[in-house]
Amino acid sequence: MPELPEVETVCRGLRPAMVGLRLTRVDQRRADLRFPFPAGFQDRLEGRRVTAIDRRAKYILIRLEDGWTWLVHLGMSGRFTVGPGGIASSGQAGHNSGWALGEKHDHVVVELESGARVTYNDARRFGYMDLIPPNGEATSSHLINLGPEPLSEAFNADQFSQAIQGKRTPIKSALLDQRLVAGLGNIYVCEALWRAGISPKRSAHTVAGRRATRLVPAVKDVLTAAIAAGGSSLRDYVQATGELGYFQHSWDAYDREGDPCRRPDCDGQMVRIVQSGRSSYYCPRHQR
DNA sequence: CTTGGGTCCTGTGCGC
DNA sequence: TGCGCACAGGACCCAA
Numbered sequence: 001m002p003e004l005p006e007v008e009t010v011c012r013g014l015r016p017a018m019v020g021l022r023l024t025r026v027d028q029r030r031a032d033l034r035f036p037f038p039a040g041f042q043d044r045l046e047g048r049r050v051t052a053i054d055r056r057a058k059y060i061l062i063r064l065e066d067g068w069t070w071l072v073h074l075g076m077s078g079r080f081t082v083g084p085g086g087i088a089s090s091g092q093a094g095h096n097s098g099w100a101l102g103e104k105h106d107h108v109v110v111e112l113e114s115g116a117r118v119t120y121n122d123a124r125r126f127g128y129m130d131l132i133p134p135n136g137e138a139t140s141s142h143l144i145n146l147g148p149e150p151l152s153e154a155f156n157a158d159q160f161s162q163a164i165q166g167k168r169t170p171i172k173s174a175l176l177d178q179r180l181v182a183g184l185g186n187i188y189v190c191e192a193l194w195r196a197g198i199s200p201k202r203s204a205h206t207v208a209g210r211r212a213t214r215l216v217p218a219v220k221d222v223l224t225a226a227i228a229a230g231g232s233s234l235r236d237y238v239q240a241t242g243e244l245g246y247f248q249h250s251w252d253a254y255d256r257e258g259d260p261c262r263r264p265d266c267d268g269q270m271v272r273i274v275q276s277g278r279s280s281y282y283c284p285r286h287q288r
Numbered sequence: 289c290t291t292g293g294g295t296c297c298t299g300t301g302c303g304c
Numbered sequence: 305t306g307c308g309c310a311c312a313g314g315a316c317c318c319a320a
Contacts, residue, residue: 002313002314003313003314006313034296034297034314034315034316058313058314073314073315074313074314075297075313075314075315076297076312076313076314076315077297077298077299077312077313105298122297123297123298123299124296124297124298124299124312124314125296125297125298126296126297126314126315127314167290167291168290168291169290169291169292173291173292176314176315178314178315185313185314186312186313186314187313188313231313232313234312234313254313276291276292276293277292277293277294278312278314279311279312290320291319291320292318292319292320293317293318293319293320294316294317294318294319295315295316295317295318296314296315296316298312299311299312300310300311300312301309301310301311301312302308302309302310302311303307303308303309303310304306304307304308
């Protein structure tokens with residue numbers, strides 16, 4: 001799924017199509033994604049005007065005029081597409097059959113008063129949606145345990161050193177733990193550790209201090225660069241505007257098993273290991 | 289409390 | 305060409 005840069009990119013694509021406009025029709029086509037849709041989902045959204053779209057970690061927060069928030073998590077394969085009503089352009093070059101009936105796995109289709117249509121598609125259904133009542137954000141179970149936004153001042157070497165104090169888990173796992181810092185996923189953790197020269201296997205508590213002062217800027221830099229590129233596009237993943245992010249061409253670590261390390265003056269070779277069931281890519285030569 | 293592993297689901301790419 | 309397996313951007317839930 002999408003990690004923070006992809007979710008940010010999706011938000012930026014949705015805003016021009018949705019903010020300030022009323023949702024004229026909401027079509028929920030199945031009872032559940034990863035979790036059941038909340039009771040009254042369609043009725044709560046239909047007829048409401050969207051006032052803003054925010055992002056918190058990997059969550060999309062669509063603000064409605066009545067104070068409710070439509071929360072969306074994309075899971076691994078969730079995606080939004082924006083198209084004109086009726087015709088609904090896909091942005092998926094090469095195959096656009098079946099548009100009148102919708103693509104396979106189109107689970108939620110929203111029409112706006114502009115005539116535009118916003119479609120949520122999710123093949124694996126690891127994504128989910130929920131409704132947060134007015135003033136309910138501080139107590140929302142989805143958001144309450146999240147760590148700081150990695151691009152905010154709240155995420156800094158002191159804070160992160162504190163957060164990983166005494167943690168025996170590998171630094172790779174610590175960076176994926178949304179309670180310590182919220183928004184990173186498998187790709188950008190690999191990239192940040194490569195940039196910081198830290199092995200994904202290193203025990204988290206040994207990163208506190210000196211190494212944290214390298215790691216924190218590496219995290220911020222890679223996320224900033226990825227957002228600027230519109231995120232990473234895997235397979236036919238498209239952002240809300242229908243355009244392709246291109247940061248996958250800038251990966252230095254992820255999916256580069258057997259390839260030469262790209263760090264200047266390093267003659268290492270990238271390897272792949274499995275940690276907690278997930279692939280880690282790193283250079284054993286300079287990542288220690 | 290922390291930590292590791294299994295699990296949900298569908299699609300794709302690879303080796304045979 | 306078909307088949308079976310490994311693997312895929314996440315994170316919850318439970319056992320130890």
